[in-house]
Amino acid sequence: MHKLNDDEELYLEQIALKIRKNVVRMIKAGKAGHLGGALSAADIIAALYFKIMKVNPQNPGWRKRDRFVLSAGHKCLALYAVLAEMGFFNESILDTYGSLGSKLPGHPDMYKLPGIETNTGALGHGLSIAGGMAIGLKMDGLDSKVYVLMGDGELAEGSNWEAAAASSHYKLDNLLVFVDRNTLQISGRTTEVMNYEPLYKRWEAFGWCVREINGHDLKQIVENGTDIPFENRKPSVIIANTVKSKGLSFAEDRVNYHYWKATPEEFQLADQDLNELGRRIGI
Ligand SMILES: Cc1ncc(C[n+]2csc(CCOP(=O)(O)OP(=O)(O)O)c2C)c(N)n1
Ligand SMILES: [Mg+2]
DSSP: OOOOOHHHHHHHHHHHHHHHHHHHHHHHSSSSSHHHHHHTTTTHHHHIIIIIIOTTTOTTOOOTTEEESSSSSHHHHHHHHHHHHHTOGGGGGGGGHHHHOOOOOOOHHHHSSEEEEOEEEOOHHHHHHEEEEHHHHHHHOOOOOOOEEEEGGGGGHHHHHHHHHHHHHOOOTEEEEEEEESSBBBSSBBBHSSSOOHHHHHHHHTEEEEEEETTTOOHHHHHHHTSSSSTTTOOEEEEEOTTTTOOOOOTTTTTTGGGEEOOHHHHHHHHHHHHHHHHHHTT
16 A cells, blocks of 8 residues: 655646646547546546556556556546656647547547557446456466546446456456546436446445545545555455546536537636646646
8 A cells, every 4th residue: 555645645636637737638629528527537547647557658568567447438538648648659649639530539549549458438348348357467477457447327337237246256356446426427417317326335245345535635546546455355446436527617516517518718717727726736
């Protein structure tokens, strides 16, 4: 387990802010994009890449790397931003979002961009893929881990629960799921569209070791994310309570910012909010 000190926390806050700024930058370039889920997950993704996982931007296919599966593929703007920040590719590629032939499609494509482990976008498949990776790593005698980021609305896909059962059956203690529980999905509150609460008890009933954290608290994310397995011979899941569109005051916790086709006035507001946050944390 790694405990973040204050300097490390500030550094990760700065990375998370850069991710948020670059998410908005890509949406500006592409004229629209999935905003809310990228921003609710920005802190988790910053912590994963900059503190928790072993990856090598100079050698994306390094055999001993940890694997990251963005099961909720529509959050990919946050993934593109962190991969650019890590140096997997030149940051200028971010400005091609939305243009023909871009390496940054609306959902991630492992054949187009270094650092993408698997194609996602159709919800409900990432956990099955990750389970297969986790089994494969064990068979190869590697101690690498598989990290998965899922949406809370995504959990309504039944295939997830087959994968959850299989992961505990095969004792995949090299697997850690983050559920970004922002309580919204595409068309409303998750509890109203398709209720899967209480999440904690459901995961537990499927044989997982469960923890619940504040998904914007970088200390909690790192402390728990570096502490796996929570229990030997069991897969681990962190239910991360978050706010959809976190960081943009006019959009936070509002369903209509799941996908954002912004007006120039809204872009101005977004820049104001993020620059203000930057002034507070020194960038
Ligand atoms: C199989 C499938 N059905 C429907 C969709 C359309 N869709 C895209 S995002 C989304 C909502 C996802 O909500 P959640 O998992 O909570 O994501 P977040 O709130 O983090 O954006 C839906 C239904 C999809 N991508 N795949
Ligand atoms: Mg959600």
